[in-house]
Amino acid sequence: MNSWNDQARWEALCTGEACPICSRREPLDVVAKLEASWVTMQEAAPVPGYACLVSQIHAIELHDLPEPASSAFMRDARRVSRALTAVTGAVKLNYEIHGNSLPYLHMHFFPRYRGDQFEGQPIDPRLVAQPVYGPGEFRRIRDAFLLALDSPAGGPTQAPK
Ligand SMILES: [Zn+2]
Secondary structure (H helix, E strand, O other), rough: OOOHHHHHHHHHHHHOOOOHHHHHHHOOOOOOOOOOOOEOOOOOOOOOOOOEEOOOOOOOOOOOHHHHHHHHHHHHHHHHHHHHHHHHHHOOOEOOOOOOOOOOEEEEEEEEOOOOOOOOOOHHHHOOOOOOOOOEEEEEEEEHHHHHHOOOOOOOOOOOO
16 A cells, blocks of 8 residues: 555655654655755665665655755756766666655666566566675675765766775
8 A cells, every 4th residue: 555545644754744754854764965855875775886865855646846945956867867877787777756655755776687587678666676786796886976975077987896
C-alpha cells in the first residue's frame, strides 16, 4: 500500500507536521552538504555509485521550491552527475524523482553499467541482490566522489584502485 492511501499520514508527510527529514533536521547517511541540498550514499545501495540528492527546503513538487532554491538544486544535481560520471565509469546515469513513499523532494542517481542486472530497463531496488559493493569498494567510490565534487573539472576519470 502506498503512503498516499492513508490520507492523514500523507498530509502530515506533505505539510511537514510528521516529516522524518525535518524532525531529524537532515536525512540519514549524509556524505556532503551542497548549496541547496544534501547528498546521501549508503553501502546497501541498489547499484554501485548510487547517490541521492535531498532538498534542504521541505518541498514536495519541483514548483514548490522558490526560484533561487530550484536553480541551486539543479546546480547541485549537475555537480553530482558530473562527479558520479567521473568516478564510477558509468555508461549512463539514470535520474529519478518519485516521492511515493516519502514525498519530500529527493532525486535518485543510478549509475548504469554495461551488463548490469537491469540492462534495458529501469533499476528496481526491490529486486537487487546485496551486496552490490565488493570489500572496500563503497568507501573507495564514496571518497573519490567527494573529491570529484569539489573539483571544478569533475576530478579524476576513475576512482583510484
Ligand atoms: Zn520536512
